[in-house]
């Protein structure tokens with residue numbers, strides 16, 4: 001950071017003394033009005049998008065968030081003064097919505113949503129229950145979209161806002177519908193991962209199951225024959241399920257609200273000017289992208305936290321011996337964890353030679369907390385990670401914390417709970433700076449061994465430091481990079497980045513027509529060849545027999 005600041009100062013000095021020609025002070029490029037909608041999501045996705053919005057504001061643009069009346073907590077945050085807000089009427093109350101989050105969290109902590117089978121079951125159940133039971137986690141996005149598109153007052157307010165661009169979470173199919181209804185362009189922001197099948201379907205991204213692993217299968221880019229077979233089959237299944245899901249849910253909304261009749265929802269989604277995905281090749285396996293798909297590491301990277309480390313936490317860090325401190329957090333879901341499991345974690349942590357700073361927002365009076373462990377309701381994670389006494393991070397494998405641990409070059413022990421966390425951990429383990437544990441199959445001993453291994457074996461620390469150096473080598477921090485790209489396509493549109501594959505239909509895209517044409521042409525020429533040969537043969541035979549019979553006649557005459 002110092003280097004960057006020093007450089008900026010030097011440039012500023014050169015600019016202002018007229019030694020080099022550049023834009024001094026105010027950026028003279030046009031400023032835009034952005035509308036941001038995360039589908040009514042109320043957690044990590046929204047927080048990521050807030051960071052990107054701040055990046056846009058730093059560049060002089062203005063940002064308005066579209067919020068659901070069932071979740072308006074963002075209006076009361078300390079940074080709310082930076083943004084504008086438009087609130088639409090949701091058919092859910094705040095309490096109903098919190099009950100849904102709670103149901104999701106319980107599903108996570110009981111392992112119901114953790115496995116691939118569990119997640120697929122929940123998705124299918126959500127699709128089947130669809131309109132009957134509105135209050136299921138996986139129908140939340142659909143309901144919110146329906147409420148938003150149907151709220152004439154909110155839609156009027158949005159139109160009045162005259163926005164230049166909609167920035168939307170790619171998790172919901174609502175943004176393409178909203179953009180179409182408002183007749184403005186849109187950018188999609190993917191908060192989780194590069195999903196090979198989804199991006200192939202929507203964005204024509206090259207997909208190759210031989211080395212690009214599908215999500216949720218625990219595979220790396222180095223697969224055996226059996227794994228490649230599974231990967232290929234799953235990529236077909238995912239493609240089918242994803243299309244079905246979009247068709248089932250958002251296509252119905254598209255019809256209901258009279259948006260772009262005759263255009264498939266998938267095609268609408270593919271019209272995004274740009275697709276920013278919150279990931280980076282420090283974690284993701286190398287794979288091809290398209291020019292309009294940009295990878296940007298997690299948006300919290302490189303941004304400093306406002307709040308200082310509380311006095312007691314600082315004392316706890318400073319007071320540790322050479323073994324140092326382990327940072328432990330499983331996020332907010334841990335409140336819904338079974339007591340026996342929380343006890344196991346507490347006992348495992350108590351065995352460690354390190355001190356442990358445990359972020360736990362619940363009541364710990366029943367847990368066997370070790371005398372090396374300090375439980376806190378809140379901590380400034382990044383400031384703690386930056387402290388030299390912190391030796392490793394023990395967390396669920398959420399993309400944010402994982403990227404932050406990488407940024408600070410810390411080895412990692414992951415206990416993935418749901419969604420992309422399993423895949424993140426597969427990648428982190430593959431890069432050699434992490435160990436992954438299964439919450440439902442671990443004991444205090446495995447916890448103890450994993451933490452002591454990542455702190456004692458030098459390879460974990462070395463790989464973490466190297467990965468950190470790669471991540472820090474970028475010229476821009478993720479939010480500034482995302483903001484740059486969003487402003488870029490707002491200025492120029494995304495046409496120059498859009499690959500032609502998106503305008504091809506299924507047959508053309510897969511070259512089926514070409515194969516059919518080539519096969520037909522091949523058959524025809526072979527058939528023609530045979531026909532010509534036969535014809536030639538027959539002619540030859542005819543002339544021969546004529547010749548022969550002619551000779552015989554001559555013979556007869558001669559007799």
Ligand SMILES: *[C@@H]1O[C@H](CO)[C@@H](O)[C@H](O)[C@H]1NC(C)=O
Nearest residue numbers: 220221222223224225227430
């Ligand atoms: C791929 O995995 C196999 C064993 O599963 C291993 O022998 C091989 O070295 C790996 N290749 C690479 C490039 O890592």
Ligand SMILES: *[C@@H]1O[C@H](CO)[C@@H](O)[C@H](O)[C@H]1NC(C)=O
Nearest residue numbers: 361362363364365366367377
């Ligand atoms: C935590 O739980 C214990 C017993 O279950 C109770 O006595 C205590 O008051 C609780 N503490 C808080 C802060 O709720």
Ligand SMILES: *[C@@H]1O[C@H](CO)[C@@H](O)[C@H](O)[C@H]1NC(C)=O
Nearest residue numbers: 350351352369370371372373
């Ligand atoms: C902390 O607990 C360990 C056993 O869990 C014990 O050996 C040690 O003496 C305790 N230390 C203090 C300062 O109480």
